[in-house]
C-alpha cells in the first residue's frame with residue numbers, strides 16, 4: 540500500500556503557491572480546494588494523516604487539525620485507509 544504523507548507530493552510547493560483567493564491548498568497535492576470539500580486530519584507534526592478507526596489525540600503538540608483535500612486526492616487517501624471527513628472535525 541502506498542504511504543501518503545501530507546504536504547509532500549513532488550508538485551505540492553508549486554501548486555500551493557498558486558492557490559486562489561478564498562481557497563486552501565489540498566493537503567496532499569497542494570492544488571486549490573474550495574468548499575464544499577472533504578477533509579483529513581494531519582498529525583505527527585505534519586508527517587501523517589490520521590487513519591480510519593484512529594481517534595487523533597488533539598492534545599498532542601504534533602496534531603495539526605483538519606485540512607482540505609480535493610476529490611481525487613480524497614479517493615486515493617480513502618483507498619490507503621486514511622479517514623476522510625465530509626465536515627471539518629471539531630477539536
Ligand SMILES: [Zn+2]
Nearest residue numbers: 565568609612
Ligand atoms: Zn489534492
